[in-house]
Amino acid sequence: MTEHTNRQFSADLEAIRSQFLEMGGLVETMIRDAVEALQTGDLMLVDRVREREREVNRHEVEIDERISQVIARHQPTAVDLRTLLSVSKMLTDMERCGDEAEKIAKVARRLHEANSLYEPVVELRHMAKDVANMIHEMLDSFARSDPIHAAAVVRSDKEVDKEWKAALRHMVTYMIEDPRSISKSVELVFIARALERIGDHAKNMAERVIYMVRGDDVRHTGLKHTERAARGELEDHEPASDSRAAAAPDTVKH
Template structure:
């Protein structure tokens, strides 16, 4: 009986992991499509991002329910408890990433209807490429329990922050030089902000992976402090 319960518990944990990675795959595709929709531009693709958001939300609710059931039925401890808690936390970050992709898609539709912005598309493609890879790496780090890969995601987040600040300076300067462009360039700025937030959530997932594998809560720590703690563990 004990062996049967143990096998079922392991199956429950594997199912949580599988469902999370499936949700992650949807959000990853949302990110790709949102960037392509605004840089192409492609309103039909943007509409697909909006529709996918409904499925992402539904998956979040289902995963929340399943995590609660596992906690209630199995009362996990140690690493098993960390797995359930990490899945719950990562689920929230994935849902918020979907929300940000939704914002980019809305900006894509607005620009397609009212005219393209004169600047900012190069920055969107560049930051979008980095953020997309961060999403892939964060999910891969979770799937493989790979702390080194998780740290590399946190490192990339710093790069995204720098690229975002640089883009903001350039676009602000352009709007001052050409006030007629302000409304359209602001749509690009909001889209860039959404992409930067997706990078932040990918970095959050990386922190959850470190907690899952090492039992270290590295939230709200500097990158250097995070690396030091992991190395000393």
């Protein structure tokens, strides 16, 4: 590459990274607003979530197009190509987080428009805070290219899974004790499931950050392997991106 081409590539790459971070910030706010709407009945927050969901969709399309153009124009290799491929995959997870936040907001509207009075469900409020924090921390690890921080996000998903199971037990018990609560509780189960899925998507994106920085594909390898990869402690004979690339067409050799 010429010096001019190098500068243009760097600018294009930074624009993609910045827009992805902006998209992620929108999604994080959507999650917090959707749960706030559930707790307070503020339907203006529901409308705000739905507006932001359209912005998230726009970002997904624009970033995807930018990535295609940059790859075609500059033919990047090594870590630069890993970054572009990682962001391309993370876009899908981030957009789905936005979809789940919109689902929560819609349920909040249904509950409050039906004048369905209910006590706040502690597990859901705490769970929502945790998954929003996962998105925030994943974005931070991406911005700083910090695989250790990303591995901590992967670990956090286990706690969210525990909270999902606890919330489900709580609401099943509630339905058994008071059959009149079944309709409301089913809606809350739906919300808990949406939050659990957001946690899964945040975990997926954190794993992509590790791949982006270290070049090791840690999907489906277990938490201990993921944390070792994040620290750069994998031995040459352990599965890493080179050996997994042949079986995974969405990764590249480094």
